[in-house]
Amino acid sequence: xxxxxxxxxxxxxxxxxxxxxxxxxxxxxxxxxxxxxxxxxxxxxxxxxxxxxxxxxxxxxxxxxxxxxxxxxxxxxxxxxxxxxxxxxxxxxxxxxxxxxxxxxxxxxxxxxxxxxxxxxxxxxxxxxxxxxxxxxxxxxxxxxxxxxxxxxxxxxxxxxxxxxxxxxxxxxxxxxx
Numbered sequence: 001x002x003x004x005x006x007x008x009x010x011x012x013x014x015x016x017x018x019x020x021x022x023x024x025x026x027x028x029x030x031x032x033x034x035x036x037x038x039x040x041x042x043x044x045x046x047x048x049x050x051x052x053x054x055x056x057x058x059x060x061x062x063x064x065x066x067x068x069x070x071x072x073x074x075x076x077x078x079x080x081x082x083x084x085x086x087x088x089x090x091x092x093x094x095x096x097x098x099x100x101x102x103x104x105x106x107x108x109x110x111x112x113x114x115x116x117x118x119x120x121x122x123x124x125x126x127x128x129x130x131x132x133x134x135x136x137x138x139x140x141x142x143x144x145x146x147x148x149x150x151x152x153x154x155x156x157x158x159x160x161x162x163x164x165x166x167x168x169x170x171x172x173x174x175x176x177x178x
Contacts, residue, residue: 039107046104049097062086 048054065086069079079085148156 039103042100043104043107045097046101049101062090 065079066083069077069083069086070081
């Protein structure tokens with residue numbers, strides 16, 4: 001049984017000869033995470049941090065904190081006047097908020113770049129289509145220049161009718177003489 005396990009391990013090693021071995025074996029495996037899920041979460045947090053609701057709630061928390069630690073009886077105060085714990089909490093919140101906001105901005109920049117490239121490609125196709133249609137319209141105009149229009153035919157027919165009328169007038173006296 002042990003020989004079968006060793007044989008399987010060696011066979012697995014031989015099967016993957018088309019790929020290089022990973023570096024050293026890690027003694028401690030770090031947890032794997034999905035960068036897309038982390039990016040989506042950071043965008044949601046950044047969106048919340050940019051709302052009026054967050055500012056109102058943050059202001060309420062700070063006012064309650066300062067009020068409690070200023071007006072409550074001494075044994076119930078957990079953060080005395082310089083409010084060092086409040087400063088630490090706000091610094092910690094800012095230290096996490098800044099990178100999350102930057103990550104969300106980078107993701108938005110990537111989306112904007114992709115949209116801009118798609119818009120540019122669409123614009124180039126539209127320009128090519130417009131140029132093609134312009135050439136087609138020009139060709140039709142040239143072709144129509146050689147085609148008899150309704151007004152031209154009407155004027156030609158009227159001229160022929162006048163000519164026939166004149167010939168009939170000229171021939172009418174001769175026919176009466178006969």
